[in-house]
Amino acid sequence: MELFGVTALLLIVCAVFILATIVRTRRQETARLPPGPTPLPILGNLLQFSGKEVFKTFIKFAEKYGSVYTVYMGMERIVVLCGYDTVKSALIEHGEIFGARGHMPLLDKLSSGGHGIAGSNGERWKQLRRFSLTTLRNFGMGKRSIEERIQEEAHFLTEEFRKTNGQPVEPFFYLSRAVSNVICSVVFGHRFEYDDQRFLQMLHYLNEIPKCAASVWGQWYNVYPKVMEKIPGPHHRFFQAIERIEEFIREKIKMHQETLDPNFTRDFIDVFLLKMEQEKDTTSTEFHMDALVHTTIDLFAAGTETVSTTLQYGLLILLKHPEVEERIHQEINQVIGRNRSPCVEDRARMPYTDAVIHEIQRFIDLLPLGIPHKVTQDIEFNGYVIPKDTTIYPLLNSVLQDPKQYMRPHEFNPGHFLDDKGKFCRNDAFMPFSAGKRICVGEGLARMELFLFISTILQNFTLKSVVALEDIDLTPSLSGVIKLRCCGGCTHSERMWGNAIPFPFQQHYSLFQSRFELKPGQIGSILMPLKTYGRLQEPPPNNLLHITSGMPPLNLCITLQSLYSIHPPLSNGFLLFSHASVSPSPPPATEFSQLTVI
Numbered sequence: 090m091e092l093f094g095v096t097a098l099l100l101i102v103c104a105v106f107i108l109a110t111i112v113r114t115r116r117q118e119t120a121r122l123p124p125g126p127t128p129l130p131i132l133g134n135l136l137q138f139s140g141k142e143v144f145k146t147f148i149k150f151a152e153k154y155g156s157v158y159t160v161y162m163g164m165e166r167i168v169v170l171c172g173y174d175t176v177k178s179a180l181i182e183h184g185e186i187f188g189a190r191g192h193m194p195l196l197d198k199l200s201s202g203g204h205g206i207a208g209s210n211g212e213r214w215k216q217l218r219r220f221s222l223t224t225l226r227n228f229g230m231g232k233r234s235i236e237e238r239i240q241e242e243a244h245f246l247t248e249e250f251r252k253t254n255g256q257p258v259e260p261f262f263y264l265s266r267a268v269s270n271v272i273c274s275v276v277f278g279h280r281f282e283y284d285d286q287r288f289l290q291m292l293h294y295l296n297e298i299p300k301c302a303a304s305v306w307g308q309w310y311n312v313y314p315k316v317m318e319k320i321p322g323p324h325h326r327f328f329q330a331i332e333r334i335e336e337f338i339r340e341k342i343k344m345h346q347e348t349l350d351p352n353f354t355r356d357f358i359d360v361f362l363l364k365m366e367q368e369k370d371t372t373s374t375e376f377h378m379d380a381l382v383h384t385t386i387d388l389f390a391a392g393t394e395t396v397s398t399t400l401q402y403g404l405l406i407l408l409k410h411p412e413v414e415e416r417i418h419q420e421i422n423q424v425i426g427r428n429r430s431p432c433v434e435d436r437a438r439m440p441y442t443d444a445v446i447h448e449i450q451r452f453i454d455l456l457p458l459g460i461p462h463k464v465t466q467d468i469e470f471n472g473y474v475i476p477k478d479t480t481i482y483p484l485l486n487s488v489l490q491d492p493k494q495y496m497r498p499h500e501f502n503p504g505h506f507l508d509d510k511g512k513f514c515r516n517d518a519f520m521p522f523s524a525g526k527r528i529c530v531g532e533g534l535a536r537m538e539l540f541l542f543i544s545t546i547l548q549n550f551t552l553k554s555v556v557a558l559e560d561i562d563l564t565p566s567l568s569g570v571i572k573l574r575c576c577g578g579c580t581h582s583e584r585m586w587g588n589a590i591p592f593p594f595q596q597h598y599s600l601f602q603s604r605f606e607l608k609p610g611q612i613g614s615i616l617m618p619l620k621t622y623g624r625l626q627e628p629p630p631n632n633l634l635h636i637t638s639g640m641p642p643l644n645l646c647i648t649l650q651s652l653y654s655i656h657p658p659l660s661n662g663f664l665l666f667s668h669a670s671v672s673p674s675p676p677p678a679t680e681f682s683q684l685t686v687i
């Protein structure tokens with residue numbers, strides 16, 4: 090009995106000693122880490138986050154713990170960097186150490202465990218990034234420059250707008266095709282017709298990626314990937330989308346292999362295939378089939394959704410600020426006129442337009458959290474020690490809306506990029522593309538596209554809102570890793586994605602009533618997929634339901650209700666309230682056509 094008592098006592102002493110050692114080691118470790126909110130076991134600080142606008146919680150923490158702090162997303166330790174000075178110091182001054190890609194399960198899934206540029210590190214990342222930048226640059230200077238490809242596409246886009254003949258249109262529907270065609274032309278060597286079924290399928294799948302990243306489901310997946318893999322939910326659409334995109338890219342590569350001519354490289358894939366051939370005997374080569382597939386996916390995906398969402402959001406902002414749009418029209422009139430297409434050189438002579446585009450990007454703050462980095466070694470930073478391999482969030486939102494850098498950070502104000510003489514003025518805290526070693530590969534291309542598309546659209550059309558300006562809501566409908574802002578019914582669709590719980594029909598009903606009025610003789614179009622999501626393997630580009638005027642509102646609602654009850658929304662394609670109508674007549678010599686937006 091006595092022996093038992095002594096053994097028990099010894100065990101207790103040992104347990105207390107071990108526990109004390111663990112607590113001491115953890116204290117020592119955490120004492121040197123940046124401060125932060127106290128985490129719970131397993132959950133970390135998750136309960137303190139607002140599901141919808143994660144970045145706002147990050148900003149709140151910064152107010153309490155300072156510009157460098159530690160949070161735990163589940164069990165993963167993350168050091169968050171806030172404000173221009175801190176982010177610049179890390180990504181630029183200590184760029185070598187802060188320049189690695191951090192852990193992000195959605196990205197790992199997209200890059201199939203670290204192939205491609207965005208998800209890789211080390212020698213693989215260096216080689217693939219350098220190769221992609223050089224190849225993109227060479228295409229820029231080649232026979233048919235990237236600028237010409239964008240001009241051509243902007244022309245197709247305005248022609249498409251014109252074809253709608255006064256009917257309302259949803260700009261995103263068109264913008265994503267046009268933008269994607271630019272990167273397709275560089276990567277695959279050709280553009281697609283706007284009604285090409287395969288192309289539309291791919292756009293549908295591409296659209297699932299940001300939607301997942303912006304949704305609560307995507308955020309949970311980023312924290313508990315293994316658990317979420319097993320739980321059903323809309324995030325599985327993302328996995329399916331990646332598989333389909335990968336199949337498509339592999340098909341394209343196969344076609345390229347069959348027709349490859351070493352003396353005439355048509356596009357990015359051709360140049361990569363030749364590089365693979367050159368290095369086929371080098372055992373350490375990074376140029377193999379998986380790298381080609383995933384680098385192509387990176388360019389195709391990153392090159393489509395980012396720019397088209399920026400354009401879509403940008404048009405909405407211009408709608409809300411007609412005085413800004415008017416000044417762009419004046420600048421277009423003075424510098425470009427009506428008889429030629431806008432070109433990149435015009436940008437230097439159009440400071441106001443340039444400032445507006447910068448301000449659009451700053452204001453919409455597309456990737457508020459940035460994309461995670463990690464540190465490649467222990468580093469003493471701002472008085473703290475960040476251990477090797479810690480995931481880093483460079484909070485781009487805190488840079489783009491840093492009150493020390495921008496006069497009125499939460500307002501849309503092109504003056505942020507203009508001096509008192511109206512000249513364009515740079516601001517180093519303009520970091521929508523991030524900064525340092527990992528800065529966006531497509532920055533140059535994206536900036537060219539934003540300028541050429543916006544100036545071409547406004548050279549041909551004026552935007553007109555059919556709702557009161559104060560009813561135009563610029564709040565993003567979803568905001569996780571990426572902010573999404575869609576319009577009209579799309580907002581609903583995005584919210585559905587976020588919550589995955591169907592909204593009661595009544596809400597749709599009131600939305601229709603408030604936003605969609607059919608007048609006699611007028612045709613309104615509602616873009617609506619007719620297949621169920623469950624059965625839907627392909628996007629439904631042509632399954633558009635056109636509801637003509639004269640249909641009694643009741644009928645309209647019954648039709649929608651019955652469709653809605655069987656068909657949960659699936660993408661931008663669902664119930665997209667038309668957003669703009671385009672004047673059918675060619676532009677008069679001195680005036681612009683009208684793009685009426687609801």
Ligand code: HEM
Pocket residue numbers: 190206207208218272387388389391392393395396399455456459460461521522523524526527528529530531532534535
């Ligand atoms: C408005 C448009 C765009 C925005 C706001 C944007 C923003 C960003 C941001 C914030 C990053 C993360 C940088 C970091 O890790 O710190 C990034 C990375 C990247 N972007 Fe973009 N991007 C845009 C357009 C494009 C385009 C058009 C392409 C394709 C040509 C592209 C390709 C990439 C790639 C490949 C990466 C990964 C770079 C790396 O990990 O080294 N992006 N982008």
